[in-house]
Amino acid sequence: MKLYYSPGACSLSPHIVLHEAGLAYEGILTPTKTHKTPDGTDFYTINPLGYVPFLVLDDGRTLHEGPAIVQYLADLVPDKHLAPAHGTFERYKLQEWLTFIGTELHKNFSPLFNPATPEEVKTATKTQLLSRLGWVNGELAGKDYLMGNTFTVADAYLFTVSNWARLVGVDLAGLDTLLAYRARVAARPAVVAAMQAEGLRH
Structure with a gap:
């Protein structure tokens, strides 16, 4: 491959x-x-x-x-x-996470990397992103990973996308559960x- x-x-x-x-x-x-x-x-x-x-x-x-x-x-x-079996409810939960990360997080970061994006749009985009990331922070409470105690492909995606926050000025301070999760994923070999x-x- x-x-x-x-x-x-x-x-x-x-x-x-x-x-x-x-x-x-x-x-x-x-x-x-x-x-x-x-x-x-x-x-x-x-x-x-x-x-x-x-x-x-x-x-x-x-x-x-x-x-x-x-x-x-x-x-x-x-x-x-790395993914639950096809046909299980858990597989659809994984797909739900992948879709959420793709549409609510990934695509909302895109305008922040574009120099042509007006500042007021960037400000509104950051507010929207922090709202969504705050929800993720809550969903991670009491769990090691998005799907529970098992690392899945959704974690690889969330880690990758949330890496961009520091590059575009999205401050994750206060999202302690998310930050602890990011440190946990970052330490995986x-x-x-x-x-x-x-x-x-x-």
Whole structure:
């Protein structure tokens, strides 16, 4: 498998999952600013949408949406319990979390990275994000991870997206349960390995 990624982008989520799963893969650095692979190839010729993550299977099939990619990877190694079994209520709770993180958190961070976004929009966006993150903080009470005591692919996604808060001035102070959760996830060997692979920590 090949994972096209950009350091610290949402592709960190499947990067973490690959390490958690112990699956063999080739990571291909594809910075979002240049859209070029290390050999100079225009990434748009590989993925016409131009964004990461992008997963290419050994048989040439591809996946290009993070929540789909991480579930696919989890299902390759069911013994790792990175996703509940298909058809169970818990699987739908996982999908609920992946959808929430994607639509309520991930997409709300996007305007904050855009220099063209007016300041009043950024202010309103930060308020909305903190409201949603405050709710997550409450949902994590008494739990090690989003789904309880077991780390799942949803945790890889939430950790990745919540990393962006400090980059765009979203202050998580006061969200103590979320901060403790982030520290717990950050200490996982697979998370350390994925972040080292992306040059995010030494």
